[in-house]
Amino acid sequence: MREINDQTLQLAAQKAVIIRENIIKMLAESGSGHPGGSLSAADIMACLYFWEMNIDPGKPLAPERDRFVLSKGHAAPVLYATLAEKGFFPAEDLLSLRQLGSPLQGHPDMRKLAGVEASTGSLGQGISWAVGMALAGKMDQAGYRVYTLLGDGELEEGMVWEAVMAAAHYHLDNLTAIVDNNGLQIDGQVQKIMNVAPIGEKFAAFNWEVIAIDGHDLQQIMTALEKARGIKDRPTAIIAQTIKGKGVSFMEDRAEWHGKAPKKEEAQKALEQIKAEAAALGIN
Amino acid sequence: MVKQATRDAYGEALVELGHRHNDIVVLDADLSSSTKTAGFARAFPGRFINAGIAEQNMIGMAAGLAAAGKTVFASSFAMFAVGRAFEQVRNSLAYAHLNVKVCATHAGLTVGEDGGSHQAVEDIALMRSVPNMCVVVPADGPSTKAALNQLYKRPGPAYLRLGRPAVPKIYNDGTDITIGQGIELLSGDDAAIIACGIMVEKSLQAARLLADEGIQVTVVDMHTIKPIDEELIIRLARTTGAILTAEEHTVLGGLGSAVAEVTAARCPVLVERLGINDQFGQSGTPDQLLEHYGLTVQEIVNKLHLLLKKKKSLK
Numbered sequence: 380m381r382e383i384n385d386q387t388l389q390l391a392a393q394k395a396v397i398i399r400e401n402i403i404k405m406l407a408e409s410g411s412g413h414p415g416g417s418l419s420a421a422d423i424m425a426c427l428y429f430w431e432m433n434i435d436p437g438k439p440l441a442p443e444r445d446r447f448v449l450s451k452g453h454a455a456p457v458l459y460a461t462l463a464e465k466g467f468f469p470a471e472d473l474l475s476l477r478q479l480g481s482p483l484q485g486h487p488d489m490r491k492l493a494g495v496e497a498s499t500g501s502l503g504q505g506i507s508w509a510v511g512m513a514l515a516g517k518m519d520q521a522g523y524r525v526y527t528l529l530g531d532g533e534l535e536e537g538m539v540w541e542a543v544m545a546a547a548h549y550h551l552d553n554l555t556a557i558v559d560n561n562g563l564q565i566d567g568q569v570q571k572i573m574n575v576a577p578i579g580e581k582f583a584a585f586n587w588e589v590i591a592i593d594g595h596d597l598q599q600i601m602t603a604l605e606k607a608r609g610i611k612d613r614p615t616a617i618i619a620q621t622i623k624g625k626g627v628s629f630m631e632d633r634a635e636w637h638g639k640a641p642k643k644e645e646a647q648k649a650l651e652q653i654k655a656e657a658a659a660l661g662i663n
Numbered sequence: 664m665v666k667q668a669t670r671d672a673y674g675e676a677l678v679e680l681g682h683r684h685n686d687i688v689v690l691d692a693d694l695s696s697s698t699k700t701a702g703f704a705r706a707f708p709g710r711f712i713n714a715g716i717a718e719q720n721m722i723g724m725a726a727g728l729a730a731a732g733k734t735v736f737a738s739s740f741a742m743f744a745v746g747r748a749f750e751q752v753r754n755s756l757a758y759a760h761l762n763v764k765v766c767a768t769h770a771g772l773t774v775g776e777d778g779g780s781h782q783a784v785e786d787i788a789l790m791r792s793v794p795n796m797c798v799v800v801p802a803d804g805p806s807t808k809a810a811l812n813q814l815y816k817r818p819g820p821a822y823l824r825l826g827r828p829a830v831p832k833i834y835n836d837g838t839d840i841t842i843g844q845g846i847e848l849l850s851g852d853d854a855a856i857i858a859c860g861i862m863v864e865k866s867l868q869a870a871r872l873l874a875d876e877g878i879q880v881t882v883v884d885m886h887t888i889k890p891i892d893e894e895l896i897i898r899l900a901r902t903t904g905a906i907l908t909a910e911e912h913t914v915l916g917g918l919g920s921a922v923a924e925v926t927a928a929r930c931p932v933l934v935e936r937l938g939i940n941d942q943f944g945q946s947g948t949p950d951q952l953l954e955h956y957g958l959t960v961q962e963i964v965n966k967l968h969l970l971l972k973k974k975k976s977l978k
Contacts, residue, residue, distance in 0.1 A: 442732075489730070490760055497730060498759040504751060507720045511727020514712060518688070538751070541720030549712075
């Protein structure tokens, strides 16, 4: 399952296409939500859920399962699209995003949807949960791994660094954090609003292993995840260079698409682009 | 008069619980020798996590540990456990409905010399306002142990408010309590004193002084602020028509407010609130501070007289 070859890369690529399509569809239906930061993470999520992690949708509470915490909780659409494709619930349910009474809350709610490991949304807290889960794993000498995805803007939250400090202090080599480094936050470029660079050096200074990758290159993502699995005594941070809104040309690298849902016509255009791109790359 | 600090009782009870239950994990934020979680740390080093001076991450880690199946107790001073980390308690514990008990010590003025920055006067109000939070303020050592045992059995987020100084034991060792049920320690129809924490024992003292004057008051240990014992409050409102609340906490939003919320809706009676009058604390010895801020036996007596005067004038 964890080989990096044409087959596994093709599968992850296919899944990334489906995930992107479903992000657009659900946001067009809900009229509310976060496309930019969801699309930038689609390739990472495809690799995590369809190559890396030990997860069984039939046993969402299996004690030996790997755990994923979406620390950048506003990217809920990418998590929901991934969980649906993995088989946690039917894809049609995606269209209930953000509606009153829906298990698909605006930000992930672990009490409402199986497959969601943490109730996140308030930035900086998810990574802290992930540290706690990794600690539990060590205490119980369980083999599971814990993964968490953060935004680069999210790194502005001080508590992130409390968690990063603790993870290294407790030698949590069962923890992998991925930073979706798309360079944008709501008010504009991260560099201009509140510069967090150099990200990799910061994690390294906190005694983490650091791997820098192109967050849209599936082979690089898989290679990094594999390398992280082999690192002992310290957690790993994968700093993934990404493009906010990746896959939809009019959304790419635009801060305004952080929290604005596409209108029906825009969604149509977006879906056409995603399909065309997939065809061009020979992904069926 | 035998005394024990509620934080000491907490520390002991944690170790006892730790021996009986493997799923317990304890966290602290560099204050384990003060909060007394150090005892658990010594007994079960593999199940104790020091977060260092990082309370927000302490609460976040507590959430992760609870999500992974542990029963978690997280401690620091009240100011920092639920002040500094309020939003983490709210979003990571309460909103997610996780099995973490925040057991904070050094609440109120009796922190003493450290002064105002360290004296949480608003923590009960903060925790009470959060959905899903159970809030317990035990009056002495034995009831602290009872509360801890009960909270272990009651899955979900909770706040246990403890103090720094040794306080008189009201209950016998091995006593039990029921979360959500106030304890009527004395009965009398002239007025009711509903108190929590250190003010319970002071209320008992005041009641004896009042009895000498021919005034018979009920004294209730309302250890559970949330869910509060509404039926007891209503019964006392009906029989006495005058309630005095007493807490080592601001008069805004704590026990007094909780009681008034109940009576106002169901049985409007006079409710006089004794507590810290919307002020910060300052340095001093615990006893000096209690005197300075009016949290004394004499003040309870004075306020009770005032209450009865008002009750009479309403007739």
